[in-house]
Amino acid sequence: NAGVMQNPRHLVRRRGQEARLRCSPMKGHSHVYWYRQLPEEGLKFMVYLQKENIIDESGMPKERFSAEFPKEGPSILRIQQVVRGDSAAYFCASSPQGGGSFGDTQYFGPGTRLTVL
Amino acid sequence: GQQLNQSPQSMFIQEGEDVSMNCTSSSIFNTWLWYKQDPGEGPVLLIALYKAGELTSNGRLTAQFGITRKDSFLNISASIPSDVGIYFCAGRRIQGAQKLVFGQGTRLTINP
Numbered sequence: 001n002a003g004v005m006q007n008p009r010h011l012v013r014r015r016g017q018e019a020r021l022r023c024s025p026m027k028g029h030s031h032v033y034w035y036r037q038l039p040e041e042g043l044k045f046m047v048y049l050q051k052e053n054i055i056d057e058s059g060m061p062k063e064r065f066s067a068e069f070p071k072e073g074p075s076i077l078r079i080q081q082v083v084r085g086d087s088a089a090y091f092c093a094s095s096p097q098g099g100g101s102f103g104d105t106q107y108f109g110p111g112t113r114l115t116v117l
Numbered sequence: 118g119q120q121l122n123q124s125p126q127s128m129f130i131q132e133g134e135d136v137s138m139n140c141t142s143s144s145i146f147n148t149w150l151w152y153k154q155d156p157g158e159g160p161v162l163l164i165a166l167y168k169a170g171e172l173t174s175n176g177r178l179t180a181q182f183g184i185t186r187k188d189s190f191l192n193i194s195a196s197i198p199s200d201v202g203i204y205f206c207a208g209r210r211i212q213g214a215q216k217l218v219f220g221q222g223t224r225l226t227i228n229p
Contacts, residue, residue, distance in 0.1 A: 004159075033216065042123075042205055042219030043160070056215060091159050105150070106217060108159035 002027045004094050004109035012115045013082050021077040021112045025094030032075045033093040033106060034067060043091060049075060082116045089113045123206050123220030130196060131228050138223040139190040140206030148209035149182050149189040150217065155202045163204075164191070193225075201227050 005024040013019050025032050030051050035043040045059040049069040060067065064082075069075040079086055090113075093106035123140045130136060140149070148167055152160035164175050166182035166189060173180055179192045189208075193200055206220040 006159075031215075035217075035219075040222075042121075042221050043207075043217075044219070045216035048215045059216065105162060105165055107162065108152075110157075110159045113157075 004092055004107055006090075006092050006109040006112050008112060009110060010113050010115070012117060014117050015083055016081050019079040019082050019086070019114055021079075021090050021092075021114070022074040023077070023092030023094075023109060024074045025092075026096075026107055029094035029096050029107075031095045031097070032069050033095070034075075034077050035091045035093065035108075037089040037091060037111075039088075046077075079114075082114075084116045087114055087116045121206055121208055121218055121220040123223055125223060126221065127224040127226070129226045129228065132196060132198060134196055136193040136196055136200070136225060137190060138204060138206075139188060140208070140220045141188040142208065142218075143187065144210055145186040146208035146210055146218075147186065149180070150207040150209075151178075151180050151189070151191045152205045152207060153202050154205060154222070160205055196225075196227055198227055198229060201225055 004026055007022050032049045034046040037043045047060045047067045048056040052071050064080045066078045089111045091111045092109045095104050095106045097104040121140050121142050150165050151163045153163055154160045164173050164180040169182055169186050170184050171182040177194045182189055203222045203224050205222050207217040
């Protein structure tokens with residue numbers, strides 16, 4: 001099953017540390033999206049990337065958060081100097097076409113659950 | 118920001134009953150998607166709708182894209198224990214907008 005893969009599944013950090021979340025899209029998909037889910041809430045869009053490009057980061061906090069999708073390797077969501085409010089589930093999705101094109105569908109990974117102590 | 122209003126927030130039903138949930142918005146959406154999320158897992162796509170008025174089935178699940186393009190519903194017939202979980206509607210607001218907007222979810226609990 002070559003679905004979207006995320007690691008780690010669970011990550012514990014102390015306040016002030018850095019968190020790195022990884023996402024490998026489905027085979028053949030070159031469009032990656034990151035979403036954040038707080039307990040008992042729906043997912044909220046953070047950022048949309050294609051290989052080596054950030055296309056839309058309108059949902060990303062202006063400070064401490066960054067994302068990349070290099071030519072080789074997984075997409076990385078990086079959170080610097082984590083605070084307790086960063087505790088959430090972070091989901092990655094991938095799609096084959098991207099750009100909101102007709103019929104394009106996003107497939108989600110299992111998520112990384114970040115806990116900040 | 119953009120938001121989808123999903124209802125009900127939770128449902129407690131008996132096994133075998135039919136289930137209905139819906140999603141509404143004050144804005145027009147050109148794509149509606151329904152996902153199911155199990156505890157500790159990511160959302161899994163159930164049904165995708167791309168045209169106003171479209172009615173699509175996937176086994177015991179049926180979903181419709183509202184004519185006004187501002188709403189969608191999901192029905193589950195003859196519920197079984199494995200239907201338990203959280204169901205999310207998601208929409209794409211305008212053509213070319215890549216991000217999905219999610220509803221708050223409907224938590225389905227089934228009494229055997």
